[in-house]
């Protein structure tokens with residue numbers, strides 16, 4: 646990658662970090678609405694499949710933490726110190742012993758095949774290079790491990806997808822969330838092997854389990 650391109654990607658990431666640092670105190674309040682409408686149930690069902698040493702990528706304020714089975718040993722990373730601070734408080738409130746680290750999902754400072762389960766939710770919309778992040782998830786996951794994803798993207802109902810397309814730039818300005826992406830395409834491009842996929846909420850949300858094949 647040439648130097649200018651690398652610098653501009655770093656600038657985009659810095660912008661995302663600043664946005665989430667500012668938004669952190671409001672995140673749980675705003676996300677409480679989709680959680681109430683059904684996303685919490687999707688989180689709970691997906692995370693029941695986690696086991697062993699778990700890495701959660703871009704953990705945010707730790708909304709998934711309460712849903713992990715008790716036998717999981719969790720490490721969680723995020724780019725935003727303010728989001729991580731809330732996750733830390735949540736973990737302590739829940740009595741969970743979790744290792745938190747500030748790290749870029751697209752360049753994990755973690756050895757290959759370190760985790761039994763890698764989890765990420767509502768993140769591929771935000772990463773500048775979601776395929777790079779998925780490749781990193783695959784790299785740090787054991788070959789017989791699981792990658793669990795809960796993502797949102799462009800609806801498969803054309804009328805809704807077109808509406809998302811029209812509003813996408815405006816929406817992305819707020820938190821860098823590109824809501825008309827195609828998470829399944831990223832999974833395939835990254836070379837992950839889907840084991841199960843489910844689409845819900847007007848085809849916007851994806852619940853996915855993959856292996857790092």
Ligand SMILES: C[S@@+](CC[C@H](N)C(=O)[O-])C[C@H]1O[C@@H](n2cnc3c(N)ncnc32)[C@H](O)[C@@H]1O
Nearest residue numbers: 665703704705708723724725728749750766767
């Ligand atoms: C929409 S929030 C999702 C938070 C959480 N996973 C959830 O389900 O509520 C996106 C998160 O991705 C983090 N993030 C964005 N870019 C990142 C990157 N390159 N590396 C690590 N975390 C990143 C943000 O700081 C934010 O916490």
